[in-house]
Amino acid sequence: MSLEREEPHHFGAGPAQLPTQVLQQAARDLLNFNNLGLGVGEISHRSKDAKKVIEDAKAHLKELMNIPDTHEVFFLQGGGTTGFSCTASNLAAAYVAKTGEIAPAGYLVTGSWSQKAYEEARRLHVPAEVIFNSKDFNDKKYGSIPSESEWSDRIKGKKFSYVYLCENETVHGVEWPKLPECITADENIELVADLSSDILSREIDVSRYAMILAGAQKNIGLAGLTVYIIKKTILDEISKVHDDELYKLGLPITPIAFHFPTVVKNDSAYNTIPIFTLHVMDLVFQNLLSKGGVPAQQRENERKAKILYDVLDQYSNFYNLPVEKSCRSKMNVVFTLKKEGLDGKFLQEAEQRGLTGLKGHRSVGGFRASIYNSLSLESVQKLVTFIKDFAESNA
Amino acid sequence: MSLEREEPHHFGAGPAQLPTQVLQQAARDLLNFNNLGLGVGEISHRSKDAKKVIEDAKAHLKELMNIPDTHEVFFLQGGGTTGFSCTASNLAAAYVAKTGEIAPAGYLVTGSWSQKAYEEARRLHVPAEVIFNSKDFNDKKYGSIPSESEWSDRIKGKKFSYVYLCENETVHGVEWPKLPECITADENIELVADLSSDILSREIDVSRYAMILAGAQKNIGLAGLTVYIIKKTILDEISKVHDDELYKLGLPITPIAFHFPTVVKNDSAYNTIPIFTLHVMDLVFQNLLSKGGVPAQQRENERKAKILYDVLDQYSNFYNLPVEKSCRSKMNVVFTLKKEGLDGKFLQEAEQRGLTGLKGHRSVGGFRASIYNSLSLESVQKLVTFIKDFAESNA
CATH class of the missing domain: 3.40.640.10 (Type I PLP-dependent aspartate aminotransferase-like (Major domain))
Structure with missing residues (x-):
């Protein structure tokens, strides 16, 4: 009964990807917490x-x-x-x-x-x-x-x-x-x-x-x-x-x-x-906390958002960014394709590279890459490469 | 990273013990559900x-x-x-x-x-x-x-x-x-x-x-x-x-x-x-469902409640049952000791036999054995034996 998994690259807006280490510990604690012989979900909330x-x-x-x-x-x-x-x-x-x-x-x-x-x-x-x-x-x-x-x-x-x-x-x-x-x-x-x-x-x-x-x-x-x-x-x-x-x-x-x-x-x-x-x-x-707290996370989040918006701006003839620069979200990067009819292909090819959850909200359409704390810089780099490759292959 | 555990005998009133098999499956699904490469808690609620x-x-x-x-x-x-x-x-x-x-x-x-x-x-x-x-x-x-x-x-x-x-x-x-x-x-x-x-x-x-x-x-x-x-x-x-x-x-x-x-x-x-x-x-x-559904569970629950109330009735000079027979709960068996000063000893010795969660609600005192569906007949039998032994040793 292995609790290993390949690191996901899931850009869904939520419920969102969580750190694998956290889930592994949670899984163990679900069966036996603090060596009680009981799981953390089975104890009285007043214990x-x-x-x-x-x-x-x-x-x-x-x-x-x-x-x-x-x-x-x-x-x-x-x-x-x-x-x-x-x-x-x-x-x-x-x-x-x-x-x-x-x-x-x-x-x-x-x-x-x-x-x-x-x-x-x-x-x-x-x-x-x-x-x-x-x-x-x-x-x-x-x-x-x-x-x-x-x-x-x-x-x-x-x-x-x-x-x-x-x-x-x-x-x-x-x-x-x-x-x-x-x-x-x-x-x-x-x-x-x-x-x-x-x-x-x-x-x-x-x-x-x-x-x-x-x-x-x-x-x-x-x-x-x-x-x-x-x-x-x-x-x-x-x-x-x-x-x-x-x-x-x-x-x-x-x-x-x-x-x-x-x-x-x-x-x-x-x-x-x-x-x-x-x-x-x-x-x-x-x-x-173990990874340096909010300041370290903020630096990583800023880096993640920067490389993602940079590649979308770089290929601005191919991608459209509907949000004004001054208030672009560092958590949910929304974009669309300028060409029609390629949305399905984009999602399909992204999935082939293991990049999931990119579909935009049903009320907005297009794509949304949610890059919350648990999304690693590596995951975002993979997405950046794909965005670049897709633009170049379909321009 | 083992998900094995010794079967608990936890009589807490809730949150209560769950079937170990259920928790093992839940633990695996927390990391990787339906082979998605993502846990069941990490997917969109609209997926x-x-x-x-x-x-x-x-x-x-x-x-x-x-x-x-x-x-x-x-x-x-x-x-x-x-x-x-x-x-x-x-x-x-x-x-x-x-x-x-x-x-x-x-x-x-x-x-x-x-x-x-x-x-x-x-x-x-x-x-x-x-x-x-x-x-x-x-x-x-x-x-x-x-x-x-x-x-x-x-x-x-x-x-x-x-x-x-x-x-x-x-x-x-x-x-x-x-x-x-x-x-x-x-x-x-x-x-x-x-x-x-x-x-x-x-x-x-x-x-x-x-x-x-x-x-x-x-x-x-x-x-x-x-x-x-x-x-x-x-x-x-x-x-x-x-x-x-x-x-x-x-x-x-x-x-x-x-x-x-x-x-x-x-x-x-x-x-x-x-x-x-x-x-x-x-x-x-x-x-x-796999164990026969509610009819089978009901039979087991009736058996569990019967053997527990029976032993308490049998030692009615030692234990007190405050609830009228006609409306005794088959889920939460409440009892007290007639002798004062033995409550702590009862709980301690029960715990030594792996029987936990028996303390009564703070507003009622005494003991409460919650014998929900997940409590096996075997767990209740162990409790029955303990109740009998405790009465005989402390009468």
């Missing part, structure tokens, strides 16, 4: 060993991201979609507690994930508005982020319960190059960011965020869990509001398993946390 | 292979439980606790759609899980009332289920959006021996049942339930997923109600990832379903 998994995952993430003591880390089931709902209901409650008022949440929409987050807030009757939709600045298409001067007036003198953005839009391959200063400079704005597809891919200053959410299935693990990092002051505020008060105000009551203060008070084990899935996440954290 | 995992799990469960075509199967993230919330909000919506009215949900409370389910409905402002709490019939303690004649009057002539029960209460070791006839005989009552800890442990007639929910981590898999089985007519009703209408009525809007019709329409993949966790569940289903 000493399970508690240590939770503590280890938190500690390793804190170390990797330099999370300050002002912020709390916790884990919830689900991914981005569950995060959209519980972010809106919890953060709306925090604002009510802090101010005694209701204010709309402001969404910076740069792709379909921030759009979905906005729609879910509205659906739940959390007051919310779009501060800008990048489509309105780019011929009704996603693929750019307007400069701050084009929209910063829209927040002046306004109150928001929180302002929300998605740092990296996987579908359209658009990534915020840095946080907008008109938001981070405003002390009254609580910034909430979805880092599902770029967490741990680059160094960030956590203190600038009121809250971060990140589904595991891109950079940090298997599907089924989401990391939350939140300012402790906001947690305190949420815990001050009684559910009945929210009800009277017409705001949603968060289902108990997603009520942030309840989850934190119970150290992420109010209900049964999927310990196996969390352990895999912790193994990814340990793996990253 | 052909992932869709087949979803279809297989559904088909195998339908076969195991003889689920009629009137009912739909789907999977959601979370466990019982998330189920309490979304059951209340979805089923309240169904009743509104069907009748144009609001009626309370009725809860049959026989232990802490049905109590929690009731509390969550109330917390979300879903109208709900307790039809009976078995504590009121048993000296303020859980451990019995009143006979129907004692409470059936309470439902006569009343309207309920649904009636809810938990078939097996893991904390207190109380199991409904059969469904209450005054409920199942009433065509106007939609019966919702939590089968988290006894699904697939015995044959049931699914057609008698409007809805079944069952968290995976006892009898059917790793923590992180819940099985739902629901009448299609109820799904149709929920899909007819607009969120805004619920809002106006003061009823909760279900977060989108838990909105039953949305999930079913997307074949359990509206958001990213944890495919690895679902695959493990399907392997458990396959394993059970």
